[in-house]
Amino acid sequence: MLATPVLGITVLIVAVERFAGFGMFDPARGGDPVLFQHMFWFYSHPAVYIMILPSMGVVTEIIPCFSRKRIFGYSFVAFSSIAIAVFGFLVWAHHLFVAGISVYAALIFSLLSYAVAVPSAVKVFNWTATLYKGSIHYDAPMLYAFGFLGLFTMGGLTGLFLAALGVDVHVTDTYFVVAHFHYIMVGGALMGYLGGLHFWWPKISGRLYPEGWARLAALIVFLGFNLTFFPQFILGYVGMPRRYYQYPAEFQVLNVLSTAGATVLGVGYLLPMIYFLWSMRYGKPAPDNPWKAAGLEWQTQSPPTTFNFEVPPVVTWEAYNYDEIDAGHKQEVKVVG
Template sequence: MSSSTVAMPPTHYLNNGLTLKSWLFTKDHKRIALLYLVAVTFFFMVGAAFAVAIRLELATPAGDLLSDENYNRVFTMHGVMMVFFFLIPAVPAILGNFLIPLQIGAKDLAFPKLNLLSFYIYFVGSLFTMYSIVSGGLDTGWTFYTPFSTVASTSAVVPAALGIFINGFSGILTGLNFIVTIHKMRAPGMTWFRLPLFVWAHYATSLIQVLGTPVLAITIVLVAAERIFGFGLFNPAVGGDPVLFQHLFWFYSHPAVYIMILPAMGIISELVAASARKQVFGYTFVAFASIGIAVIGFLVWGHHMFVSGESVYAALVFSVLSFIVAVPSAVKVFNWIATMYRGSVSWETPMFYVAGFIGLFAIGGLTGLFLASMGLDVHLTDTYFIVAHFHYVMVGGTIMGYLGGIHFWWPKITGRMYNDLLGRVSAVVIFVGFNLTFFPQFVVGYLGMPRRYHAYPEEFQVLNVLSSAGASVLAVGYLMPLFYLAYSLKYGEIAGDNPFGAVGLEWNTTSPPPTENFKTTPVVTWEAYEYPTPVEGHVV
């Protein structure tokens, strides 16, 4: 561990320019990452506030706290905020932005100005969507199903959709930036198979963002066109096909699930290696599992539509591919566990988040098999079972990974250490609170409680109360890091360059790093996660 005598480096990216302008017009990928950190955290809190309203409403079977109209607006905005403005950008835009250049030994991303532009596109997109909240709300669900969204809804569909449309370009440009950077900016000796798995995961994610997001953008334009001009695209009364929308929507939005989970998997690979001080078991399998998930992930969208009237033969193909895409995910989990075998396993905060991630992701992944099973999906789809499943993957998985990554790289980002005991406690509280919140939803889902219900039959109440009570534990878990991390900014111990004794180029520069990342261009002569017997420069 770091000794208390280490000092902060005299100059680093945080004190290189202290004016507001030096932040808002920065081209430094690390500062842009922090701009995202502030914005993304804000949208997480907005989305979480909507979640609080949902769980309070569902504590009683009658629709008594909110009107049905407002409840529909609340769950819609919870989904829109969390998916488009928190989960999709969280890991790539914050940690990916901060770490990819550092991990490959580059000074910055390939297109620093484009990177800043991506942030402002994200910001402008969020303004439009936020505007829809105050101008009548949005009641279509985050899925915008037609013809409800184009014909029936009286809410502010167009501003919200425009915001998501604009925001999409932020993701496309960030993905493009990452792809070019990973191809062209690697330090000498940093071959493809020496890349940290975090970089591989972001490469796969970027491919999905660049190829998938335009389809979402087009779909949203079509929804707006039908809504504004009455084109007969999705509305059957004027010759459209409502199910066409679902194909277009899920063609993006299923791969989007992998945009959310792949980067978090990349974090877990880094954390498990550093926590065990050991090479990731089966590096190439984990790397290609990311690519495999990204490719097959594009071909499974129809599993959202088994009861939507697609042909049974189309459903059959989507089903078998959905089962097959489970295999690379399982391979990753087995490799992480094998990495711990005969490791030197740290009991610091990041490892606790890794353990939590693996536990929740296992349940999230395995319950995915229930939904890929067509005969069972008929009963389960559109119930709380599916709500529980995707929260296990997207919240249990992605947020666990994201917070684990924030804790692991916090000393690198800020130069200071947080209270490790509080970190471990937060991981445990989140893990417990998460299971209390979402496990009952599996049960109530199999009982048949449909999702997006403002009021429900009384026999479902006990399970809903359990879920709401668990959510309060979860809320405490999510609030804790906010406080002790903020506290550490001023009062935290000086971390030193490599407080975890990890390998990886980002640990071979100061904490916080200088604006140019490295004083001299590093030359890589070692494999990824190659832990030497303790020598100077690797273990403090």
């Protein structure tokens, strides 16, 4: 809500410049092209967090359920989301380190970019601590959550390389940036959403998906993803620029590996599309709570009725209290009115 209007204003200014000859970004008309980059990234950096934060929420639902444990450090997990959202507005100029901004400004934005790593790491440590001594179930949603955990961590750690001014100059506009971005957006965000889709599919559709196929697909997505994007870290580091289709012969092997990986990844995405569609007609009917999850949505039928609950439920424990569920207790259901 705060960032997107800035993109709208930027596009409007570009239109006024093109159609009315107004000089805002075009140096030939007295404008400043770096100002365009500032305005574009003031929106586009927070946009990444708009995509990753809900996925982090999904993973925070899945990990306690399939570890049969309360989420470790609930308030730290919750407040670190707010910290990430706030810091997301303060780091946009890390995309401009080679655009001619002052060294002083670059130093401040470098430091602020490092600061984002703190709440991100808080989350990773809390998810990991939730797994510790948990009773882990390797169902498909959890496999995606594991994928998220490892790949988001790699995306985050390579972000630290990019926040370092000297290293950023070396890898700006190379495949290293492409790989980093996709480890966050695909390895992180998309993995989380695929996990969430499997987790809530019985609730959404009222049908169970085929678990064996789903685990296989999760494995293929994980392998295909790494085969696609890991070679790009190396390619970028040795100097392969992004947006080029020609390159020296020594870059060939890594480029072919990456292309092959994209094909594997494609198969990994196609499989869920097929078995989800299949399950809508042929899948076994889903019980109300197939995962024995503690969240309130699992207390109503699958799929929920028009008003979610036939009878208003009374919440007698918090959403992550797996001890109560595993002890065989039930949420109270009370008739009102």
